[in-house]
Amino acid sequence: MVIVGAGFGGLTAARALKKVDVRITVIDRSNHHLFQPLLYQVATAALNPSDIAAPIRRILRGQKNVEVILAEVVSIDTSRRMVVLADGLVPYDFLILATGATHSYFGHDEWEPFAPGLKSIQDALDIRRRVLTAFEVAEREPDPEVRRAWMTFVIVGAGPTGTELAGTLVEVARHTLSRDFRHIDPAEASVILLEGTDKVLSAYVDELSTKAKEQLERLGVEVRTGKIVTEIDADGVTAGTERIAAKTILWAAGVAASPLARSLCVPLDRAGRVMVEPDLSIPGHPEIAVIGDLAHVESEGKLVPGVAPAAMQMGAAAAENLRTMLGSRPRSVFHYRDKGMLATIGRGAAVAQLGKWKASGYIAWLLWLFVHIFFLIGFRNRLLVMIQWAWSYVTYDRGARLITGRVKGPLVHGLTSELLPPSDAPPSQPMVTTRYDP
Amino acid sequence: MVIVGAGFGGLTAARALKKVDVRITVIDRSNHHLFQPLLYQVATAALNPSDIAAPIRRILRGQKNVEVILAEVVSIDTSRRMVVLADGLVPYDFLILATGATHSYFGHDEWEPFAPGLKSIQDALDIRRRVLTAFEVAEREPDPEVRRAWMTFVIVGAGPTGTELAGTLVEVARHTLSRDFRHIDPAEASVILLEGTDKVLSAYVDELSTKAKEQLERLGVEVRTGKIVTEIDADGVTAGTERIAAKTILWAAGVAASPLARSLCVPLDRAGRVMVEPDLSIPGHPEIAVIGDLAHVESEGKLVPGVAPAAMQMGAAAAENLRTMLGSRPRSVFHYRDKGMLATIGRGAAVAQLGKWKASGYIAWLLWLFVHIFFLIGFRNRLLVMIQWAWSYVTYDRGARLITGRVKGPLVHGLTSELLPPSDAPPSQPMVTTRYDP
Numbered sequence: 001m002v003i004v005g006a007g008f009g010g011l012t013a014a015r016a017l018k019k020v021d022v023r024i025t026v027i028d029r030s031n032h033h034l035f036q037p038l039l040y041q042v043a044t045a046a047l048n049p050s051d052i053a054a055p056i057r058r059i060l061r062g063q064k065n066v067e068v069i070l071a072e073v074v075s076i077d078t079s080r081r082m083v084v085l086a087d088g089l090v091p092y093d094f095l096i097l098a099t100g101a102t103h104s105y106f107g108h109d110e111w112e113p114f115a116p117g118l119k120s121i122q123d124a125l126d127i128r129r130r131v132l133t134a135f136e137v138a139e140r141e142p143d144p145e146v147r148r149a150w151m152t153f154v155i156v157g158a159g160p161t162g163t164e165l166a167g168t169l170v171e172v173a174r175h176t177l178s179r180d181f182r183h184i185d186p187a188e189a190s191v192i193l194l195e196g197t198d199k200v201l202s203a204y205v206d207e208l209s210t211k212a213k214e215q216l217e218r219l220g221v222e223v224r225t226g227k228i229v230t231e232i233d234a235d236g237v238t239a240g241t242e243r244i245a246a247k248t249i250l251w252a253a254g255v256a257a258s259p260l261a262r263s264l265c266v267p268l269d270r271a272g273r274v275m276v277e278p279d280l281s282i283p284g285h286p287e288i289a290v291i292g293d294l295a296h297v298e299s300e301g302k303l304v305p306g307v308a309p310a311a312m313q314m315g316a317a318a319a320e321n322l323r324t325m326l327g328s329r330p331r332s333v334f335h336y337r338d339k340g341m342l343a344t345i346g347r348g349a350a351v352a353q354l355g356k357w358k359a360s361g362y363i364a365w366l367l368w369l370f371v372h373i374f375f376l377i378g379f380r381n382r383l384l385v386m387i388q389w390a391w392s393y394v395t396y397d398r399g400a401r402l403i404t405g406r407v408k409g410p411l412v413h414g415l416t417s418e419l420l421p422p423s424d425a426p427p428s429q430p431m432v433t434t435r436y437d438p
Numbered sequence: 439m440v441i442v443g444a445g446f447g448g449l450t451a452a453r454a455l456k457k458v459d460v461r462i463t464v465i466d467r468s469n470h471h472l473f474q475p476l477l478y479q480v481a482t483a484a485l486n487p488s489d490i491a492a493p494i495r496r497i498l499r500g501q502k503n504v505e506v507i508l509a510e511v512v513s514i515d516t517s518r519r520m521v522v523l524a525d526g527l528v529p530y531d532f533l534i535l536a537t538g539a540t541h542s543y544f545g546h547d548e549w550e551p552f553a554p555g556l557k558s559i560q561d562a563l564d565i566r567r568r569v570l571t572a573f574e575v576a577e578r579e580p581d582p583e584v585r586r587a588w589m590t591f592v593i594v595g596a597g598p599t600g601t602e603l604a605g606t607l608v609e610v611a612r613h614t615l616s617r618d619f620r621h622i623d624p625a626e627a628s629v630i631l632l633e634g635t636d637k638v639l640s641a642y643v644d645e646l647s648t649k650a651k652e653q654l655e656r657l658g659v660e661v662r663t664g665k666i667v668t669e670i671d672a673d674g675v676t677a678g679t680e681r682i683a684a685k686t687i688l689w690a691a692g693v694a695a696s697p698l699a700r701s702l703c704v705p706l707d708r709a710g711r712v713m714v715e716p717d718l719s720i721p722g723h724p725e726i727a728v729i730g731d732l733a734h735v736e737s738e739g740k741l742v743p744g745v746a747p748a749a750m751q752m753g754a755a756a757a758e759n760l761r762t763m764l765g766s767r768p769r770s771v772f773h774y775r776d777k778g779m780l781a782t783i784g785r786g787a788a789v790a791q792l793g794k795w796k797a798s799g800y801i802a803w804l805l806w807l808f809v810h811i812f813f814l815i816g817f818r819n820r821l822l823v824m825i826q827w828a829w830s831y832v833t834y835d836r837g838a839r840l841i842t843g844r845v846k847g848p849l850v851h852g853l854t855s856e857l858l859p860p861s862d863a864p865p866s867q868p869m870v871t872t873r874y875d876p
Contacts, residue, residue, distance in 0.1 A: 023762045031570060048486040057618035067620045070574040070841070121840065126530070128611035132469060136508040140526070182505045293717040319811065384822065401493045403469040403508070 001025070001094035001322065002083055004073050004260070008034050008308045009292030010098035012315030018063050021322055025090060027083065029072045029090045031055055034121065037308060038372060038385075040161060042124035044168040045176075045401045049121045073099070075263035078285055081133050092286050094325075096318050097260065097274075100294040101306060104256030104271070111232040115249040127250060129403050131169065134248045135189075136396070136403075141182045145245075151189040152246035154237050156229050157253030158195035159202070160343045163212065165250055166193040167346030170220040176401070192222045192246070194239055196253070199225060201343055201351065203305065208351040211360035217348040231251075255306065257294050261360055264288070269296045278333040280318050286325070289318035298335035308375075309339050344368045347393070439532035439760065440464070440521055442698070444471050444494045446746040447730030448536035450753030456501050458761055463528060465521065467510045469493055472559065476747060476810060476823075478599060480562035482606040483614075483839045487559045489823050509520050511537070513701035516723055532725050532763075533699065534756050535712075539731040542694030542709070547710060549670040553687040556599055563705070563706065565688060569607065570841050572686045573627075577619045583683075589627040590684035592675050595669050595691030596633035597640070598781045601650060603688055604631040605784030608658040614839070630660045630684070632677055634691070637663060639781055641743065646789040649798035653787040667691075693744065695732050702726070707734040716771040718756050724763070728758035737774035746813075747777050782806045785831070 001017075003010045005026040014026055032053040041047040060066045072086040076097065083090040103117030116126050131153070138150035155162045155167055169191045177186035193200070193216065199209040200216065200223060216223050224239070231238035236245040257272035266282045267275045273296035276282055280289045280297065292311035297304045304310045313336060322330045336433070340354030350364035359367070372387060439455075441448045444466040452464055465484040470491040479485040498504045510524040514535065521528040541555030554564050569591070576588035591607055593600045611627040618624070631638070631654065637647040638654065638661060652663050662677070669676035695710035704720045705713045711734035714720055718727045718735065730749035735742045742748045751774060759769045778792030780802070788802035797805070811823060 031574065031839070048488050050486050051842055053840050055618070057615075058839070061618045068618075069578060070571075071578070133508075136469065140507060140509070177495075179499045180493070384825065387822065387825070401469070402488055402491050402497070412607075 001096070002027065002090055002092040003096045003098065003102060003329045004076075005098035005258075005292070005294075006059075006099060007036070007100050007292060007311060009273060009311035009315040009318075010096065011056075011059065012312040013080075013096050013098070013291065014060060014066055015063070015321045016316050016319035017322065018065070020065070020319075020326070022065060022322070022326070024066045025092075026060065026066060027069045027071055027073055027085070027090065028056055029070070030120070031057070032121075033059055035375075036119075039118055039121075039124050040164045040168060041130075041167065042121065043118055043127040044172055045128050046168070047388060049125070051388070053121060068115050073231075073260060075261065076288075078288065081287070084285060092287075092429065094322055095289070096322075097264075097288065097290045097294060098292045098311070098313075098315065099258035099260050099294055101255045101257045103251055104254035105251065106254050108232070111251070114234055115156060115237075115251040116230050117251040118165070131172070132295050132401060132403050135173075135177060135181065135184070135186055137183045139246075140183075147184065149235065149245040150247045151184065151186075151341060152192065152236075152244065152248070153189060154192045154244055154246045154249045155196060156194050156232075156249065156251050158193050158200035158223070158225070159252060162193060162195070162250075163200060163216065163345055164222075165252060166191050166221045167216060167219050167344070167349060170353060171346055190222060191220065192224060192244060194229060194237070195223070195225045196228045197225065203341060204343070204351060204353050205358065208353055208358055208360060212343065212345055212351045215345045215351075215361065219346045219349060225310060242343075255293070259386060261290075261294055264290075265426045271296075279321055280314060280334050281321075281331075281333040286331075289320050289321065291315055297334060297336070298401055299334065302335070304330070304336040305341075305352075307341070310336055313337060373403030376401075382384075439534070440528055440530040441534045441536065442466075442521060443536035443538060443696075443730070443732075444497075444506075444513075445474070445536060445538050445730060445749060447538075447749035447753040447756075448534065449494075449497065450750040451534050451536070451729065451757045452498060452501070452504055452753075452788060453756050454757035455503070455760065458757075458764070459502070460503060460532075460760070460764070461500075462504045463502055463507060463530075464494065464498065465507045465511055465639060466494055466511055466527065467508070468558070469495070469508050470559075471497055473813075474557075476557075476608060477562050478558055478602045480559065481556055481565040481603065482610055483568075485604070485823060485826060487563070487717075488824065491559060514698065514726075516702060516726065520724070528742075530725075532760055532762075533727070535728045535732060536701075536730045536753065537696035537698050537732055538707070538749075538751070539693045539695045539711075541689055542692035543689065544692050546670070549689070552670050552672055553594060553689040555572070555689040556603070568686050569610070569843050570839060571650075573611075573615060573619065573622070573624055574841075576622050578621075585622065586628075587673065587683040588685045589622065589624075590630065590674075590682065590686070591627065592630045592632060592682055592684045592687045594632050594670075594675070594687065594689050595688060596631050596638035596661070596663070600631060600633070600688075600690030601638060601654065601692060601781055601783055604629050604659045604661075605654060605657050605782070605787060609784055612652050612658060628660060629658065630662060630682060632665045632667060632675065633661070633663045634666045635663065641779060641798065642781070642789060642791050646791055646796055646798060650781065650783055650789045652785045653789075653798065657784045657787060664778065693731070698730075699732055702728075709734075717759055717769040718752060718772050719759075719769075724769075727759065729753055729756050735772060735774070737772065741777075742774040745779070748774055751775060780806045780809060 001022055003014055003026045004027050006026055033056050035052040038052045059070050074086055075084045081092050102119050105111045134150050138147050141147040155166045173186045173189040201209050201212045213223050227239035229239050261268055261272055261274045274290040276290050276295045282288050291314035293306040317334045342352045344350040348362045348365050350368045352359040352364040352367050439460055440463045441452055444464055471494050473490040476490045488510050495506050512524055513522045521529050540557050543549045572588050576585050579585040593604045608629045612625045615624040626847055639647050639650045651661050665677035667677050699706055699712045712728040714728050714733045720726050729752035731744040755772045762769055780790045782788040786800045786803050788806045790797045790802040790805050
């Protein structure tokens, strides 16, 4: 059998089949499993990529019935039962499809270069580079209006990712960078969180949404709800009639299921997710299960949310169904067990909703911390993350403040390249300052 | 005054001027200072980039007379006393130039895409991706001859960097990856170290060179001395009459000084280094000091080596000369104090030469370990590096085994893209294996 995607869903399925007499091929286009809930910490320079990612081979190396392939899957040929790779083919008898979701610009893909989303390690490093570079450029910018635009950070979408990014960016600006610049005060940076609906963290009950908004504002985030973004370009965002001049815009709004779903030729929902049967298979193909963020599943009349625990439960259920099929027993219907929701907002700020139990503030934040460290795959990462968090918490310092990646010539797109000054410029000055030609 | 380059030399100079009443502008094209002696550990997945790099701003933030600028320096206009940036100008009254060196392909720049060198974080991540990807491709390659080429790693140049890379790559192959693959045995990988001269680590006395070669061979490296490379392409290396089929070639041979040296219009040596005066200034320009790997300096009749301690001593000397100039006292001649040389080869293997005292093997390795941890800038990094090293030492595991960077379509350049198989291919197979069309 083949599992495509080694996220929370795919890995759980592979591990659940450890003792079953079946040969498993796990295919992923990256060599690592990513602990996505902490990706924003890489984007905001608190953690290193390898703290939240582990090689898939290492995770599965003890499991003898598994083979791992690093490859890009192009489509699924359901009639011939083939996984089509960019550079080969893998036949399957059973298939678990767990390729997840990416961000969606609601038909405005032209916004992507100006407002990157956060789904992969590479995305996180891109965002980190943009944020850190913005302060570097602001430091050198003489025009106050342009400088303000470099020090304005707009986050579109107040779901869990947007909320985390906004809360953390304020902390970076107000504390981490506070004493590092000479011409700007990073604490004056504006972090603006735009949300189309009328509340932040809309999956939570109203009481917690309000609490979350209050906590964000206390940290220093400007929260603006009911703002539908209509335009994004290199210089800012337009939301309705309002124009915000900002050089750094981050996208945390829409999600779209992996385009692989389309090759299955079965009904999809509006976000591109596969409308699966109650047992997670697809119509007419009991040998295929679709799980995780790629699956549209209802449980007790409600859509199962796109969160890690749901993906893991589906992975386990799909594996169980495969086992019963091998033993010719009837397959079971998937039931989602809601273990609650947690969202962090910033230092000491979070909201938690576990059934009827609700919490916000410091308690919720400690719970969040505990859950996230506990579930980080691999002891080594867990220890390192704990040390780094403890260190940042005490010192407000962030170790991974590196601008990396190949950037040639002027360091930022949009910085004007300048000519030499007229040759009557003073040959030397006792006070050295950076000068720019108009 | 202006300091260009925040490596060991530039940073030392800036710090030495802490109490002097002078305004200092430090310009660097990256935002971090790099602990280059450990860069090979990032390339071989043992350490994270931020473990060996620290933001220049953070290092200098307590020093009120320093301003840091992130910018690419294009040239020095010595007549008008201007540092010309890609996007601006910075005038200077005093200038310390410390932009270091990069790798040189001896006029064969066309080799660079096939044999990357190791000078920046980005280089290290590129090499890491190439090495890890090579094993991934080998795992999927059915042709034994091609598979062998993917599992052959050639390192050109047996200086400190080449030696470290070779020793560490063998460890990665034999231990770290040992149980992760199903179709290949990574321990069968060949690591070949090619050297043009007749010994490895030629800066060391013969006795230690021989010891280093023995240690490399005991670890499993094939050392081939007296081999001048005449051709490098995507499929291998030619050294004299010998052709080695290898898909991964790393360049650790030549160094060339930063091209900025040319804009000074003063004599350079063959490697492009500036022939400085005994006080580190350049002919006719007492206001300019050139230090570190960019400077060709002789001390007691011998060329000062391009190592971190030498750069730091020059930085201190240049700062001292500036101070004496401000006080109108005479400038002093630079003397290099050789504190000895250390090179690591692999787990428990190193050589050390401190004046007349020589050591090799475990003792030298412990000394190397101590010195490198001690000099890592910033306590936080030091602690994390120690934990990670201790962990890798005990478990042979390497945490940073991530293949990152944008790679689209087929994951490796040179992998053939394939067509669908004929439609009479079996629709399903009980045993799933990866298949390839010829």
